[in-house]
Amino acid sequence: MKKYLRLIIEILMGLLLAGALAFGYWSYNAKAHAIDELTDVSEGVDETKQELEKVTKELAEVKEKAETFEPAARELAAVKGSFENGVVLQDYEAFIKAQKGPVISERQLGLGALRLLTKGAQDPDTVAAYQKALEMAEWSSRLKSICAAQNALVAAGQKVKVLADCAEAEAPAKKHEKHAVHWAYEGEMGPENWGDEFPTCGNGKKQSPLNIVGPFEKSKDVLSVSYKEGPLKMLNNGHTIQINVEPGSTLKINKEVYNLVQFHFHRPSEEQIDGKPMAMTVHFVHKNAEGKLAVMGVLLSEGKDNEAIKTLWENVPKNEGPEVVVEGVKFNPSSLVPAALTHYSYEGSLTTPPCTEGVQFFILKTTVDISKKQVNDFPFKRNARPVQPANGRVINAS
Numbered sequence: 358m359k360k361y362l363r364l365i366i367e368i369l370m371g372l373l374l375a376g377a378l379a380f381g382y383w384s385y386n387a388k389a390h391a392i393d394e395l396t397d398v399s400e401g402v403d404e405t406k407q408e409l410e411k412v413t414k415e416l417a418e419v420k421e422k423a424e425t426f427e428p429a430a431r432e433l434a435a436v437k438g439s440f441e442n443g444v445v446l447q448d449y450e451a452f453i454k455a456q457k458g459p460v461i462s463e464r465q466l467g468l469g470a471l472r473l474l475t476k477g478a479q480d481p482d483t484v485a486a487y488q489k490a491l492e493m494a495e496w497s498s499r500l501k502s503i504c505a506a507q508n509a510l511v512a513a514g515q516k517v518k519v520l521a522d523c524a525e526a527e528a529p530a531k532k533h534e535k536h537a538v539h540w541a542y543e544g545e546m547g548p549e550n551w552g553d554e555f556p557t558c559g560n561g562k563k564q565s566p567l568n569i570v571g572p573f574e575k576s577k578d579v580l581s582v583s584y585k586e587g588p589l590k591m592l593n594n595g596h597t598i599q600i601n602v603e604p605g606s607t608l609k610i611n612k613e614v615y616n617l618v619q620f621h622f623h624r625p626s627e628e629q630i631d632g633k634p635m636a637m638t639v640h641f642v643h644k645n646a647e648g649k650l651a652v653m654g655v656l657l658s659e660g661k662d663n664e665a666i667k668t669l670w671e672n673v674p675k676n677e678g679p680e681v682v683v684e685g686v687k688f689n690p691s692s693l694v695p696a697a698l699t700h701y702s703y704e705g706s707l708t709t710p711p712c713t714e715g716v717q718f719f720i721l722k723t724t725v726d727i728s729k730k731q732v733n734d735f736p737f738k739r740n741a742r743p744v745q746p747a748n749g750r751v752i753n754a755s
């Protein structure tokens with residue numbers, strides 16, 4: 358009996374030992390697992406902490422930016438509030454209506470801005486005002502107006518192709534590197550595609566230049582030119598040679614006074630007489646007090662050397678660049694104008710983008726000589742827009 362008891366005790370002891378070992382192993386495993394989990398959790402906490410730091414930093418940056426926008430937003434709200442009752446807009450609209458002749462682009466831009474502030478960007482009148490301003494902006498010097506109108510139209514949600522130069526205008530360092538506006542006389546940016554960026558060039562119905570061909574109506578306009586000698590300010594703008602004129606030189610159309618702003622050259626002449634272009638043409642560009650433009654064209658035909666052209670060509674800037682004042686040289690634009698001012702006249706447009714209409718053209722019948730060599734010395738081989746459809750326009754002859 359004792360022998361069995363001992364065996365039983367030994368078995369029991371054995372079982373106990375095995376149980377203790379099993380428990381020990383199990384609890385060791387459990388502990389190890391718990392430590393693993395704890396490590397995972399603490400790693401997770403670290404990641405969350407880093408994420409939180411990043412978000413906090415970003416939030417601080419956004420706040421800083423918002424603080425700089427805040428005064429601008431307050432200013433804009435104040436300006437908007439001041440115009441909200443619409444009285445100023447009404448006054449301004451009445452003022453524009455009372456203007457004689459076409460509205461100048463800066464005033465049209467102002468109208469757009471007032472409508473934007475009073476009626477908002479979604480109002481069709483706002484969009485229309487800016488679209489009109491965009492079509493009116495003249496010459497490359499009006500790039501600022503073009504950009505202002507394009508940016509406003511974009512703000513109004515309109516699909517407008519903003520000129521690359523407008524982005525450049527905001528980066529002053531790059532400003533003078535390229536043409537103010539991209540267009541050319543040949544290739545992809547040539548006259549047949551000007552309408553892509555300048556709608557009036559493509560869809561205008563009173564475009565210049567014209568082929569001057571009868572039947573003519575009798576012109577009742579009497580011209581008188583009073584140009585004065587002044588400093589020679591020349592410019593190669595990448596499209597032509599332009600001479601800027603100081604105030605004081607005028608063209609009178611009947612009793613209306615137009616100031617000569619600048620004159621420039623085209624090779625060959627843009628206007629054709631009975632389907633034939635001349636060697637070159639000079640366009641004298643005038644503007645009256647209301648901003649209406651009048652261009653007087655003098656055709657240059659191949660012949661003798663021209664003394665006035667000689668003076669100009671001696672100082673001509675061969676490469677594109679800003680205006681140069683030629684020291685010690687005076688020039689009188691009348692030295693390029695024939696004595697007789699009999700002319701053909703018609704309603705046309707700028708012959709360069711943006712092709713704005715409402716420009717009166719007077720093409721003098723008397724041509725002025727230029728030698729073959731002088732024509733060849735002009736820095737542009739070809740800078741003439743092709744003739745445009747008359748679309749029923751009357752050409753007058755005096």
Ligand SMILES: [Zn+2]
Nearest residue numbers: 621623640708
């Ligand atoms: Zn011209």
